[in-house]
Amino acid sequence: MKETICTIPVNEIFEQTGGCPICRMRDIIEKKYIDYITGAAMMEPDVRMLTNAKGFCEKHFRQMLARCTNRLPICQMLHSHLVDSDRKLLKNADSSSAKKLAKLEESCFVCEYIENHFSRSLDTLFRNYKTEPEFRQLFAKQEYLCFPHYRRMLTDGKSAAGNKYAELCETSHKLVCKHSDLLKDQLMGFIESFDYRNAGMPMPEDSRDCIERTIQFLTSRHPSEV
Numbered sequence: 001m002k003e004t005i006c007t008i009p010v011n012e013i014f015e016q017t018g019g020c021p022i023c024r025m026r027d028i029i030e031k032k033y034i035d036y037i038t039g040a041a042m043m044e045p046d047v048r049m050l051t052n053a054k055g056f057c058e059k060h061f062r063q064m065l066a067r068c069t070n071r072l073p074i075c076q077m078l079h080s081h082l083v084d085s086d087r088k089l090l091k092n093a094d095s096s097s098a099k100k101l102a103k104l105e106e107s108c109f110v111c112e113y114i115e116n117h118f119s120r121s122l123d124t125l126f127r128n129y130k131t132e133p134e135f136r137q138l139f140a141k142q143e144y145l146c147f148p149h150y151r152r153m154l155t156d157g158k159s160a161a162g163n164k165y166a167e168l169c170e171t172s173h174k175l176v177c178k179h180s181d182l183l184k185d186q187l188m189g190f191i192e193s194f195d196y197r198n199a200g201m202p203m204p205e206d207s208r209d210c211i212e213r214t215i216q217f218l219t220s221r222h223p224s225e226v
């Protein structure tokens, strides 16, 4: 796959605010790969070999169906995937086939490519954080970091952010805790609106969709998202 498909403008992403910036970064990469794979790439023999071997996770199958305008390449890819599976996975009902099936369940062509580019974009982020004071300011102004991406700051930033790693952890920690406090208040507003002592009082506006936003904060995905 061409390297140029996914050069992520990390600074530009951090110039915006609203939600988790790393989710925004992941979404851009994900959209590019879904567009790529539902386009001409699916017909390329080397891509076909990979999609046969790795398959797709349920989430990315759903995104492919939602975003593609032409279902024929998906149909051809699925047919090829089943033909390939006859030979490799369905030949015998034995433990070796079970192991290969388990491996297929855990692999996804899109997930792997996304992760590959995502970790490189994170490296750029850490490098910028280490060397650019303006970028550190943009980072600190973000609305929040979701749980999974907060975790990536702590685990992946260690070597890449160098002498700014402690500051990165501290700032990330503040962003995640501040948002957790806000969501706890909003969830409590939801709960309390069901208390008989508050009968007749409307539910606070920001508590109405706080369950969905908390799920997004915990998992990095809004439940209504395809």
Ligand SMILES: [Zn+2]
Pocket (backbone or CB within 6 Å): 020, 021, 022, 023, 024, 145, 146, 147, 148, 149, 220
């Ligand atoms: Zn996130």
Ligand SMILES: [Zn+2]
Pocket (backbone or CB within 6 Å): 056, 057, 058, 059, 060, 108, 109, 110, 111, 112
């Ligand atoms: Zn996937």
